Amino acid sequence: MLQYPQIDPVALSLGPLKVHWYGLMYLIGFVLAWYLGMRRARRPGSGWTPQQVGDLIFYGALGVILGGRIGYMLFYGGHKLAADPLYLFRLWEGGMSFHGGAIGVLLALALFARKTGKRYFEVTDFGVPLVPLGLLAGRIGNFINGELWGRATDVPWGMVFPADAAQLVRHPSQLYQATLEGLLLFLLLWFYSRRPRPLASVTGLFGVGYGMARIIGEFFRQPDAYPGFIAGGWLTMGMLLSLPMVLLGIAMMVWGYRNHPQGARA
DSSP states (O other), X not given: OOOOOOOOSEEEEETTEEEEHHHHHHXXXXXXXXXXXXXXHTSTTOOOXXXXXXXXXXXXXXXXXXXXXXXXXXXXXXXXXXXOGGGGGOGGGOOOOHXXXXXXXXXXXXXXHHHHTOOHHHHHHHHGGGSHHHHHHHHHHHHHHTXXXXXXXXOTTOEEOTTOTTOOEEOOHHHHHIIIIIIIHHHHHHHHTTSOBOTTHHHHHHHHHHHHHHHHHHTTBOOOTTTOEEETTTEEHHXXXXXXXXXXXHXXXXXXXXXXXXXXXX
């Protein structure tokens, strides 16, 4: 068993102002997305300007924060909101849904595409390779917060998380998900999108890659107390929400390769 490295969730205190690591991880994710987007925009013939990249990150950030928090309340946190309506605003305590954030980002990017006159999938194909490093940072934030831990295990790298009332040795599933949804998905999308690809194929690959990574990770992660296991003692809400992403992603890639075989730069 490994010792859980108890890190103070508060990274910096300035009088009454407390800066939490969880919030810093989101900031790091947005900065990395901006940096990577600027790199892509500087490529000859990218069709993107630095101003557009900055606007894209701003729209995406709004979608992540609003969609992620509202999605969490709808999918996982309704009981917390009912007990304490102000919980909706305590973002530093965690409680963000990727699937809710994804819906928020897709809507925000639709607004961005309308504003700039770009095709919708041109925008999403450019944007999705910028996302996974932010997911990696978010999962590290979950680990520092000591939340969203894994299922009980006897593997040598299992840990006991301080906030776990049962005090069981558990998988550090936050780190598994950081690797799968973050690092590996980033490498897959970044290198795939370096060459011109059919329109919507990069976006589709993101759906397939994230959905599969999340489903695998859910087999090690302890499901949220609400709603717990959905069926069979193994099906979780995360799996249920990820399966349509995989199917839709496959459909988008098939559509892209059939209708845009010459590719569109991502």
